[in-house]
Amino acid sequence: MNKYPYLGSPLTIRGIYYRNRIFSTPTGLTWPDEYSGAPDFRTVMLYEKKARGGAASVNYGETPVNAVDAVRRPNVDEIRPDFKRMVLPAKDWIKYTDAITRHGANPCIQLAHAGLFAEPFFNRDSNGTVVGPVDMSKESGTHVKAMDQADMDRIANDFAEAAFCAVQAGFNQIMIQCCHGWLLAQFLSPAWNTRTDEFGGSIENRAKFPLQVFKAVREKVGPKVVIQTRISGDEHQNNGWSLDDCVAFCKMIDKYVDIIEISSGDYHNSEHYCWVNPLMDHFINIPIARELKKRGVTSYISAVGGHNDPKKMDDLIREGVIDFFSIGRGILADSDLPKKWLTGKEEDVKPCIRCSDCMAGLYNGFYQCNINPTVGQEAYLLNTPSPQSSKRVLIVGGGVGGMQAAITACDRGHQVTLVEKNDCLGGTLLFTDYGHKDDLKQLKDYYIRQVNKRGIHVLYDTEANLTLLDRLRPTDIIVASGSSPRIPDIPGIEYAKHATAGYYQADTIGQKVVLIGGGLINCELAVKFAEEGKDITILELTDIILRDANMFIKPTIEEIFRKYASSVHVVKNASTKSISADAVTYEDTECVEHILPADTVLYAIGSIGNNKVVEELRSWPYWESFRAVGDCTGAGIVKKAIHQGYFAAMDIL
Structure with a gap:
């Protein structure tokens, strides 16, 4: 063909x-x-x-x-x-x-x-x-x-x-x-x-x-x-x-x-x-x-x-x-x-x-x-033994790390159950469904297709707990429970949303946008919003933006920011003091306060691993192997989740 x-x-x-x-x-x-x-x-x-x-x-x-x-x-x-x-x-x-x-x-x-x-x-x-x-x-x-x-x-x-x-x-x-x-x-x-x-x-x-x-x-x-x-x-x-x-x-x-x-x-x-x-x-x-x-x-x-x-x-x-x-x-x-x-x-x-x-x-x-x-x-994978038997494997978390673990374990002949607390797979990458980062959306969709094509039993709307383990009786457990956004301690934070976990849509973003945090997530959003004709201000607490961007992404964003210099404003060494329904107040290095009109406020200042479920499931006494992978062990990039999910599944023998 x-x-x-x-x-x-x-x-x-x-x-x-x-x-x-x-x-x-x-x-x-x-x-x-x-x-x-x-x-x-x-x-x-x-x-x-x-x-x-x-x-x-x-x-x-x-x-x-x-x-x-x-x-x-x-x-x-x-x-x-x-x-x-x-x-x-x-x-x-x-x-x-x-x-x-x-x-x-x-x-x-x-x-x-x-x-x-x-x-x-x-x-x-x-x-x-x-x-x-x-x-x-x-x-x-x-x-x-x-x-x-x-x-x-x-x-x-x-x-x-x-x-x-x-x-x-x-x-x-x-x-x-x-x-x-x-x-x-x-x-x-x-x-x-x-x-x-x-x-x-x-x-x-x-x-x-x-x-x-x-x-x-x-x-x-x-x-x-x-x-x-x-x-x-x-x-x-x-x-x-x-x-x-x-x-x-x-x-x-x-x-x-x-x-x-x-x-x-x-x-x-x-x-x-x-x-x-x-x-x-x-x-x-x-x-x-x-x-x-x-x-x-x-x-x-x-x-x-x-x-x-x-x-x-x-x-x-x-x-x-x-x-x-x-x-x-x-x-x-x-x-x-x-x-x-x-x-x-x-x-x-x-x-x-x-x-x-x-x-x-x-x-x-x-x-x-x-x-x-x-x-x-x-060459190193040649040193990985084949599984001695088909194990009952439980994967907790339907993000890319959990899906990679489930796919790998299934392909190696194990009986796999994937537990997801929400009603769909995708985890953090679900934000890509809203018109941002199409390459990542394609990756997320690929993983969902591959899970659905295999004999992987997916339990949606299901919390992983000890009762579930008693019912499923897995031999091996991989927890990929992800992370939650770090919420800044700022008065009025209820007027803001996390940059990605809020699942923004174009019609919910106002004309004047303030982004708290100058990392890659917010800077890429600034590019998207600038192309849509919005006015954006990035407030970064330190004197460096794009600290987490590699040597190719960073100059691209800087070049785009220069192109949209009239609508993208970067304020470094800015300490956000308060948020209201229509404004953000920040303080500069001279302790002078500034008020920015804002229709929309988004923040992205890091994540915290969801490790509570890890410790609860680890306490179950009947597993043969137990691994925590991805962001639940400390926030990281997509590579961490995928690589750790893959090798954790490869280690189930």
């Missing part, structure tokens, strides 16, 4: 067969073998899962082309396939490429050079030299040497040699990183390239060195290898390169490359555009792809950018707007996404919530998917 004939249609390029039009993009999560530096067995298992899931191409990710001046961060350095040092590169890498090809996908590797953003400390052969398009000093004090022709020749050869060795190791598709502020993008962008010689100024001049790289790679690998590149269609930075520049350059490389993948942003000034988040549109780069086709670029076109609707994707390919769709985080959330889409099982795809915590984790060393607890854990 192929529900989407265009999205699922095969295509052959240079003799290389692509079984459909869905590419798995670089997403990190790679680990080095301690001897060779090539991908270890954990990496192979993760990427093999992507190939088994139905993607036509699986991209290994950013790989520096040398150990002299190309590396920008340590985890990439440690997993670098240093092809020029390997005596037998195929010996060390074939286990990876074979794991991709044996499932019918094409292995691709992204070759890159960090340019002026390389760090000498992470380049093992470095003499402290960093190179880039212009001579400059970085904030760290590191000097950047403007590349001369000898540097360009050397680095172009590094790209070519790395590509050649990659092909020898089994890669039949090579991606040249040409966006997001890497070296080639630094030459192409007038924001970075201010040279006044033959390599600066016009797009023809700025493109000379990148063209040298593409030419060198094509000549080295020959005509039977697919060359792909990734381009930022819009850098979203001052003096960044234009769409006209993008079209002109893509036409220049048409004779060397086969596939051009459109992205956006720059790691260093507009990083939040590189991985779109819930505050951005889905299919965000399609207008650029459409323009490239319209203006005569002949290479096949792909794009990244929150692709989550296979029907729309099928239509866009049919209309000739685009040829492939590249998906990264969506395939982290569900590695079987391509297979499920193309066989009409869309409702079984666990939807990516675009939180970007996975990518933010690249920078704090804790890189996991918030909603898929198995990503990166494939």
Whole structure:
């Protein structure tokens, strides 16, 4: 069955067969073998899962082309396939490429050079030299040497040699990183390239060195290898390169490359555009792809950018707007996404919530998917024994943590009863039914569908207590009772509602809104209300807002706040003193009181775990295993509930 004939249609390029039009993009999560530096067995298992899931191409990710001046961060350095040092590169890498090809996908590797953003400390052969398009000093004090022709020749050869060795190791598709502020993008962008010689100024001049790289790679690998590149269609930075520049350059490389993948942003000034988040549109780069086709670029076109609707994707390919769709985080959330889409099982795809915590984790060393607890854990999960018998499992709480626990326990053969005190499942995420955070709503709806599709006995409008335990006699108990909003001790608080638990609707929100608390919940609400034309004031007790937002969400919200500066007002160091039916009074750091007219007041200052039920149920003396998971053990993000719910269920043996 192929529900989407265009999205699922095969295509052959240079003799290389692509079984459909869905590419798995670089997403990190790679680990080095301690001897060779090539991908270890954990990496192979993760990427093999992507190939088994139905993607036509699986991209290994950013790989520096040398150990002299190309590396920008340590985890990439440690997993670098240093092809020029390997005596037998195929010996060390074939286990990876074979794991991709044996499932019918094409292995691709992204070759890159960090340019002026390389760090000498992470380049093992470095003499402290960093190179880039212009001579400059970085904030760290590191000097950047403007590349001369000898540097360009050397680095172009590094790209070519790395590509050649990659092909020898089994890669039949090579991606040249040409966006997001890497070296080639630094030459192409007038924001970075201010040279006044033959390599600066016009797009023809700025493109000379990148063209040298593409030419060198094509000549080295020959005509039977697919060359792909990734381009930022819009850098979203001052003096960044234009769409006209993008079209002109893509036409220049048409004779060397086969596939051009459109992205956006720059790691260093507009990083939040590189991985779109819930505050951005889905299919965000399609207008650029459409323009490239319209203006005569002949290479096949792909794009990244929150692709989550296979029907729309099928239509866009049919209309000739685009040829492939590249998906990264969506395939982290569900590695079987391509297979499920193309066989009409869309409702079984666990939807990516675009939180970007996975990518933010690249920078704090804790890189996991918030909603898929198995990503990166494939090897460790092999150590989980199978259940010895079918247990009677009781799950308390119908939020995402409880539902994940129930689904996992059921899939492992246990008899599962899920108890929910309300008349529906969804827990805290029920607020998404009211027009806010659609990505989270899709996740909530997915979990409800999966519970309903299984033989899970759900008891609605039921309080979990000792009497219930005496009746059900479970062998194993998992409590996911969630949390309750922390209510601020403010006179007149009865005139306010909690920002999400109040289940706000558009017709209940007035024109003048005061939000008490400057965390992510209220700031995202401020965005929603600003787009609806309301006047919003955020009162934050400290001098920092968005303390709980990651490095991609925060700049997006700050950018939107600047756009709506006339209607979104942020007051820091503001102590709320009282609330009335039509106003809020706060005090500033000078102890001066201010009165804000307010039609609606919402607060979000944290949550308190519902642990009373935990302690009551724990006191029942007949259980074999007992676990409390999620917010009832202390408020956290959705990841905590899902991951803890999953592993608690896996531990029932």
